[in-house]
Amino acid sequence: MATQRQDEAGTSESDDASEGERASVASERPLPPYPPNLGHPALHMFRQMRDTLTFGERAHRFEDVVRTRLLGQGDIFHLGHPECVKRVLLTEREKFRKSGDFGTAFGEGLLTVEGEEWQQQRDALQPLFTRDRVMTYADGMVEQMQRRTDRWEDGDRLDLQSEFTDMTLDVLFATILGRELDLDGDRRLREAAEDLHEWFVPTSYLLPPWVPTPARRRFREGKATIREEADRLLAERAGDAPADPTEADDLLSLLVGLREAGMDAAMLDDERLRDQMVTIIFAGHDTTTTSLTFACWALANNPDVKARFQAEVDELDGPPTADDVADLEVTDRVVTETLRMYPPVYALPRLTAEEVAMDGYRIPEGERVILPFRQIQRDERFFQDPDEFRPSRWDGDLRSELHNFAYAPFGGGPRICIGREFALLEAKLALATIGREFDLYWLGENDADGEPPVSPEMTLRMEQGQEFLVAER
Numbered sequence: 257m258a259t260q261r262q263d264e265a266g267t268s269e270s271d272d273a274s275e276g277e278r279a280s281v282a283s284e285r286p287l288p289p290y291p292p293n294l295g296h297p298a299l300h301m302f303r304q305m306r307d308t309l310t311f312g313e314r315a316h317r318f319e320d321v322v323r324t325r326l327l328g329q330g331d332i333f334h335l336g337h338p339e340c341v342k343r344v345l346l347t348e349r350e351k352f353r354k355s356g357d358f359g360t361a362f363g364e365g366l367l368t369v370e371g372e373e374w375q376q377q378r379d380a381l382q383p384l385f386t387r388d389r390v391m392t393y394a395d396g397m398v399e400q401m402q403r404r405t406d407r408w409e410d411g412d413r414l415d416l417q418s419e420f421t422d423m424t425l426d427v428l429f430a431t432i433l434g435r436e437l438d439l440d441g442d443r444r445l446r447e448a449a450e451d452l453h454e455w456f457v458p459t460s461y462l463l464p465p466w467v468p469t470p471a472r473r474r475f476r477e478g479k480a481t482i483r484e485e486a487d488r489l490l491a492e493r494a495g496d497a498p499a500d501p502t503e504a505d506d507l508l509s510l511l512v513g514l515r516e517a518g519m520d521a522a523m524l525d526d527e528r529l530r531d532q533m534v535t536i537i538f539a540g541h542d543t544t545t546t547s548l549t550f551a552c553w554a555l556a557n558n559p560d561v562k563a564r565f566q567a568e569v570d571e572l573d574g575p576p577t578a579d580d581v582a583d584l585e586v587t588d589r590v591v592t593e594t595l596r597m598y599p600p601v602y603a604l605p606r607l608t609a610e611e612v613a614m615d616g617y618r619i620p621e622g623e624r625v626i627l628p629f630r631q632i633q634r635d636e637r638f639f640q641d642p643d644e645f646r647p648s649r650w651d652g653d654l655r656s657e658l659h660n661f662a663y664a665p666f667g668g669g670p671r672i673c674i675g676r677e678f679a680l681l682e683a684k685l686a687l688a689t690i691g692r693e694f695d696l697y698w699l700g701e702n703d704a705d706g707e708p709p710v711s712p713e714m715t716l717r718m719e720q721g722q723e724f725l726v727a728e729r
């Protein structure tokens with residue numbers, strides 16, 4: 257069997273056929289191997305449930321393209337090289353479609369739909385997420401952040417992930433959903449938003465969809481609560497949206513305006529409006545929550561980086577504003593590096609829409625494919641000392657020298673994250689708002705490799721209940 261770890265540029269060491277040739281002879285190719293170091297395929301699922309990240313690391317030790325087995329549900333094909341990611345998300349994207357899990361979980365929102373309907377939804381929502389538009393949310397974001405951090409006191413022990421879950425929901429609702437959440441209340445809604453990621457806990461999503469797990473029940477209840485909230489908000493805004501939906505200044509006005517203007521059939525029915533709200537609430541808060549938690553962990557565990565970060569935020573005249581963002585260079589690198597080492601979307605699923613040839617192997621039609629972003633972003637072929645948190649690696653030309661898809665925390669191609677600018681702005685403003693006033697000390701325990709306790713669900717999260725000590729500066 258050929259060993260297929262490709263080099264940085266993506267040239268296979270043992271296969272110099274062009275992609276065109278590869279595609280034409282796909283059906284003659286063997287299926288990718290089951291990695292020999294993962295034990296019998298019948299046991300893969302149990303090993304993966306026990307430790308998803310180590311399972312992923314081991315899977316790619318010898319080859320970029322491998323196969324693992326989900327007991328009773330067929331195989332999963334893992335594509336661990338940026339060139340494969342590029343083909344799936346960009347150059348050969350018509351050969352792949354979204355995984356059914358997203359549809360079951362989120363219905364017909366932007367994250368899920370495909371083809372013409374996706375294009376219509378994306379075009380309709382895009383104006384709310386351009387860099388210029390997002391910059392106008394900056395003051396509102398900081399106001400929400402301060403509302404919460406004003407209550408932090410010297411000596412507090414805080415579960416930051418839980419604080420950030422509340423904070424990112426506050427921000428999302430106040431900026432694009434047009435409603436300020438109650439700081440201490442709205443518990444049912446907050447818990448429901450949190451329960452949306454229950455669909456993807458490994459002990460649940462690795463099982464066939466008909467198995468009724470407690471996590472799935474919590475997910476369904478959470479989703480129902482968010483849909484009720486969506487109905488309420490949409491009804492409240494009815495008749496109050498600008499006549500021209502492109503002038504809407506938040507998501508709610510946009511959706512209501514589109515419906516009232518009778519535009520875009522794909523966006524209109526109640527079911528889809530609700531799905532859209534659930535999608536944005538899910539996609540828009542959990543990912544930023546985990547990035548902020550890991551960024552604070554990384555600062556607390558890297559005193560040199562923290563010193564540079566604090567020197568930078570100490571230069572600010574007051575709470576950060578949109579005008580300050582361009583000057584927050586260290587903060588920017590901290591966010592970039594956090595997303596490299598702890599990408600919230602650590603693995604992106606797709607299905608093959610037709611048979612494809614990949615790195616000399618064949619992947620049949622209708623199979624599940626995984627793009628392991630975390631794996632690739634920690635691969636020493638692309639990043640020197642990949643397990644070191646080193647924001648300064650981004651100071652020079654690294655970005656332009658890297659393969660475009662070696663760093664892809666927001667995905668890539670036409671379906672790249674629509675909330676990217678929103679998330680980056682929010683993360684930088686939150687770190688600067690907190691960093692000016694507080695020093696955070698990690699009270700949890702890292703493992704033998706210096707890594708924090710993580711819990712890979714739909715997003716890569718910190719294990720629940722991990723605490724930080726808050727010290728006023």
Ligand code: HEM
Binds near residue numbers: 547
């Ligand atoms: C650090 C924060 C974030 C990360 C790492 C992240 C990551 C991603 C990734 C990897 C995708 C691609 C999914 C795919 O191709 O299947 C995606 C799509 C998406 N994200 Fe984000 N995201 C973040 C924040 C946000 C925010 C703040 C919002 C909204 C306010 C958002 C809304 C969406 C939506 C609606 C899509 C689907 C886009 C489409 O298919 O056209 N995301 N995100």
